[in-house]
Amino acid sequence: MKAVAVFPDKRELHVVDHPEPSLESPTQAKIRMLDVGICGTDKEIASFQYGTPPDGDDYLIIGHESLGEVLEAGPEAKKLKPGDLVVATVRRPCGHPECRACREGRQDFCYTGDFTERGIKQRHGYMTELVVEEEQYLNVVPRELRDVAVLVEPLTIAEKSLAQLWQIQQRLPWGCDTGVDKGPGHCHHALVLGAGPVGLLGAMALKLAGFEVTVYSRTHSHADKDDIVDAIGANFIPAEKYSVEQMAKETGPIDVVYEAVGASSLAFEVIQVLGPNAVFIFTGVPGRKAPIQVDTDLIMRDMVLKNQLVFGTVNAAPENFQDAIRDLGTFRQRWPSAVNAIITGRFSLDQAIDLVTSDKGGIKNVVAVAHA
Numbered sequence: 084m085k086a087v088a089v090f091p092d093k094r095e096l097h098v099v100d101h102p103e104p105s106l107e108s109p110t111q112a113k114i115r116m117l118d119v120g121i122c123g124t125d126k127e128i129a130s131f132q133y134g135t136p137p138d139g140d141d142y143l144i145i146g147h148e149s150l151g152e153v154l155e156a157g158p159e160a161k162k163l164k165p166g167d168l169v170v171a172t173v174r175r176p177c178g179h180p181e182c183r184a185c186r187e188g189r190q191d192f193c194y195t196g197d198f199t200e201r202g203i204k205q206r207h208g209y210m211t212e213l214v215v216e217e218e219q220y221l222n223v224v225p226r227e228l229r230d231v232a233v234l235v236e237p238l239t240i241a242e243k244s245l246a247q248l249w250q251i252q253q254r255l256p257w258g259c260d261t262g263v264d265k266g267p268g269h270c271h272h273a274l275v276l277g278a279g280p281v282g283l284l285g286a287m288a289l290k291l292a293g294f295e296v297t298v299y300s301r302t303h304s305h306a307d308k309d310d311i312v313d314a315i316g317a318n319f320i321p322a323e324k325y326s327v328e329q330m331a332k333e334t335g336p337i338d339v340v341y342e343a344v345g346a347s348s349l350a351f352e353v354i355q356v357l358g359p360n361a362v363f364i365f366t367g368v369p370g371r372k373a374p375i376q377v378d379t380d381l382i383m384r385d386m387v388l389k390n391q392l393v394f395g396t397v398n399a400a401p402e403n404f405q406d407a408i409r410d411l412g413t414f415r416q417r418w419p420s421a422v423n424a425i426i427t428g429r430f431s432l433d434q435a436i437d438l439v440t441s442d443k444g445g446i447k448n449v450v451a452v453a454h455a
């Protein structure tokens with residue numbers, strides 16, 4: 084079967100002929116891949132910055148944002164049946180008995196760093212025709228979400244962030260009692276940095292949680308981004324017209340920052356305008372650039388005197404996938420065209436190499452491996 088693979092040693096990227104997988108345990112299922120989303124991680128792997136083949140292989144099949152259809156379920160894969168749509172998680176546990184996170188199914192918090200990730204680190208990914216996976220790593224998605232369910236994985240980043248945010252803010256009287264359930268973020272202002280798929284999906288999740296939401300980003304050549312921000316009732320502040328300081332004057336006190344650009348210089352500028360009791364959430368992974376100057380005294384003073392908190396978050400747990408599936412359904416009901424507009428284009432598997440090695444623009448490009 085066809086697969087898109089990177090050969091890190093040779094620094095090459097090819098469509099390869101990979102052996103078809105078959106069920107190796109009764110709890111596995113065979114999946115026909117339908118959609119695979121492309122993100123910055125894939126582009127970085129395709130430019131040989133990281134990405135590790137499984138032990139003994141010289142190539143790694145890329146792709147980690149998936150949607151597939153169950154073809155065959157093993158006799159003990161009881162929650163799955165042929166025809167079910169599924170989104171697979173990405174990370175698999177390390178083998179160390181002392182890693183409590185991995186032993187409890189929370190490999191997204193792996194202590195040892197010896198986790199593996201499909202399409203990224205020592206496990207083949209999803210940009211291929213057929214995949215075999217354990218049922219526990221598969222999340223069933225309702226049929227109605229067929230054309231957008233490939234967005235579930237990038238949305239899990241926001242879901243894991245929010246799950247942590249609710250826990251963290253239990254440290255103070257934070258929620259606003261309105262008598263009506265306007266969501267846990269009601270009466271708070273969230274700032275999203277960046278308007279790529281992670282930023283836009285994050286903005287939707289924050290909006291759904293009741294926040295007033297501002298997206299601060301460079302205006303994109305792709306006008307759809309501002310339209311999406313508008314459609315969900317968030318404010319867009321263009322970074323080329325407003326400095327961080329000017330932006331902060333417009334927004335007033337910022338309670339939560341959801342960083343989704345991976346630009347540390349911008350992030351550390353924004354940290355300086357955080358409001359009291361605010362939480363700054365890092366999700367981007369910056370490439371290494373030249374060191375910059377930051378007023379660390381000011382940042383440290385504010386962090387202490389304003390009870391601020393900064394945390395980073397990566398990958399996601401099964402419950403975050405469940406939340407993402409539920410919320411994507413709600414987004415779809417509330418803002419149907421905005422959700423659809425996040426997916427810019429669908430391309431064939433043969434076009435995938437061009438997609439990951441060039442800048443096609445747009446928001447989320449998807450490799451449509453099969454149509455169903």
Ligand code: BGC
Nearest residue numbers: 122124173200203397398399
């Ligand atoms: C994926 C995560 C993964 C991370 C680091 C991201 O693009 O969405 O699942 O953990 O890359 O490899």
Ligand code: ZN
Nearest residue numbers: 122123124148
């Ligand atoms: Zn990704």
